[in-house]
Amino acid sequence: MGDRTAFRTCPLCEALCGLELTLDDTGAVTRVRGDAQDPFSKGFICPKGATLGSLDGDPDRLAEPLVNGETTGWDEAFEAVRRGLAGVIERHGRDAVAVYIGNPTAHSIAGPLYVAAIVKALGTRNLFTASTADQMPKHVSCGHMFGDPLAIPVPDLDRTDHLLMLGANPLESNGSLASAPDFPGRLKAIQARGGKVTVVDPRRTRTAALADEHLFIRPGTDAFFLMALVHTLFAEDLVASPEHLAGRVNGLDDLRALARDFAPERVADATGIPAEAIRRTARELAGAGRAAVYGRIGTCTQAYGTLNSWLVDALNVLTGNLDREGGAMFPRPAHMPVYRRKKKPFTTGRWRSRVRSLPEVNGELPVATLADELETPGEGRIRALITIGGNPALSAPNAARLDGALAGLEFMVSVDPYLNETTRHAHVVLPPPRPAQTPHYDIALTGLAVRDYARYSPPVVPLPEGRPSEAELLARLAMVAAGTDGDPAALDEMIITSTLAKATALPGSPVHGREPDELRKMLDSGTPTEQRLDMMLRLGPYGDGFGADPSGLTLTRLRTEHPHGIDLGALKPRLDEVLCTTSGRVELCPSTFAADVDRLHAALNTPQSEGFVLIGRRHLRSNNSWLHNVPELVRGSNTCTLQLNPADADRIGVTAGGTVRVTSRTGTVEAVAEPTDTVMPGVVSLPHGWGHDRPGTRTAVAQKHAGVNVNAVTDEQEIDPLSGNAVFNGVPVTLEAVTPAPVL
Secondary structure, eight states: OOOEEEEEEOOSSTTOOEEEEEEOTTSOEEEEEEOTTOTTTTTOOOHHHHTHHHHHTOTTSOOSOEETTEEOOHHHHHHHHHHHHHHHHHHHOGGGEEEEEOGGGGGSSHHHHHHHHHHHHHTOSOEEEGGGGTTHHHHHHHHHHHSOTTOOOEEOTTTOSEEEEESOOHHHHSOSSSBOTTHHHHHHHHHHTTOEEEEEOSBOOHHHHHSSEEEOOOTTOHHHHHHHHHHHHHHTTOOOOOGGGTTOEEOHHHHHHHHTTOOHHHHHHHHSOOHHHHHHHHHHHHHSSSEEEEEOHHHHSSTTHHHHHHHHHHHHHHTTOBTSTTSEEOOOOTTSOTTOOOOSOOOOOSSBOTTTOOBOBTTBOOGGGHHHHHHSOSTTOOOEEEEESOOHHHHSTTHHHHHHHHTTOSEEEEEOSSOOTTGGGOSEEEOOOOGGGSOBOOTTGGGGBSEEEEOOBOOSSOOOTTOOOHHHHHHHHHHHHTTOOOOTHHHHHHHHHHHHHHHHHSTTSTTTTSOHHHHHHHSOSSOHHHHHHHHHHHHSTTBOTTTTSTTSBOHHHHHHHOTTOEEEEEOOOOHHHHOOSTTSSEESSOHHHHHHHHHHHHHHTSOOOOSEEEEOOOOTTOOTTTTTTSGGGGSTTOOOEEEEOHHHHHHHTOOTTOEEEEEOSSOEEEEEEEEOTTBOTTEEEOOSSOOOOOTTOOOHHHHHTOOOOGGGSSOTTOBOTTTOOBOOSSEEEEEEEEESSOOO
């Protein structure tokens, strides 16, 4: 037959890049290039996407389920899951079962569609996800400010004149909570049209090196810097009063009062940023024609994560740039109906964790307390765990403690393609198919895209006989969790029937007053997953409304007329669609945030520590722990070294290639020293996702490039109290030279 070409969206990060795949007659991916016809990515590709073929054909990927380490059939594996879960529930109750959802789940179509059904079927309150190791502060801040924790404004990169970034390194991460193919090119375009890019970061990252200005900041002090910017805007009468926000904002005077004590001169020592630089940054932000402030993982994974996330968007409001072209805007994803409204006010703490009494946030508990719940005896102790696409034995704070706790579970089932550091503890492992065998539509990430865009990628290689798709696997797991093991399609049918019934009954819906059965017959004839997606697109803002708008979007039209994706246009103002606070206004100064500012006051009055603090690090060729088994991605600069300032290296007596012992409250690691002036004095940096030296895994390449796990020295006791997010940046550590330099 010879080679053939197929197209799909890359599933390996948040950038949504289109790929052109070349496959041989066996279905193996032999070449990957950027899809030049994709209207969003326009042929851009990064090293991760270029190696999709190697990931797809990785010989260490599991093709069949494992039960107690032995390969078995699918029916036998699900029967083992049924017995294991039913036994724990019968002995200990439903809250004795917990679910952990990892980062890769958001990069799929099946995860967002089916995971909630699994949690609901179990009836447990013990849900943990990677969100509380990453982005939960942003959900909390948006929930309180706008009423919806998923209403996250993104920088309108293609039209802004001024971008202020904190804790973000998109040249390595490809962007996060701001999906933008070719983020580097978009930053250069800002500069080319006469705009300015400013980066605030403890390291001179690749992004900072590209920027027009880089401000070193001491880890964990972003909230002081942001509050000083707010102070300056008020003190110098630079707060904007744009017409589009008139009468739409509450709390302006309250925020003014809160910021009064945070003059730039007061926070300069704490942040390491001179007062005049802070004032100039505020003036430039206010004076720019169109500006956006963007904060990402470095601002979330610290003790003031929620305050940081709040102040980022408060600055977008104060400068008049929220919901404005070139500012911070709300995407309008094609699959999300705009007529839906969140009826109940956003709140947290509807229940609390058993051991540390930490509040529920967004329906989940902090991963920082998962080990407590596994180890601590008593009623309600977690005895069984389902993990889906996650590796918390490496990614959770004080991961060694959690790793040990996993070994004591009565039952564990993991949905994962690898036997890795976490899934080695599982009694049952259910591997999803290869990427080439899996359809793709970015349900989660198009809601964060810097342009409105949609693309559906059907599987490019058929599944083997009897092999369930990822959607079928998760749907069947949900049914087993509910105590039945019928046809997984029944779950989809129930969801479709329920959704259509609600849509036809809801005023404002494009199908209000119509018959659900009529609409059901109009859906795509493909798989149940495709039928659900077709329903969502038809009910969405660009959809055909089941025939009401004959030119509108359907899955058939997206698949056949736009196989490379469709550009739905630049972001549009839509604050009225988004806002669902009780007041119907943007809450600029929520009371819970105002109360937490007391911690900032207390910290300003505390002498600065003279010791070292640890921060994380991104690699362009890596995405957390899940790409270290691809040979091409563990070469070159993608190495697990300890970066430290040359003056600090001299102080402890180590040179490049020597070994440094890093110690914190929770543990010790030894890492290879990499002195570099890209790190500010007093700061050391280890990359995230390494530590592949555990027995019982089947990841040969990763084991040869094991590195050390930075989360052996992060502290599960340290969290942002408003969101429960783990603190990974600004961790106090001590350093000791083990060997000053390599022996030649």
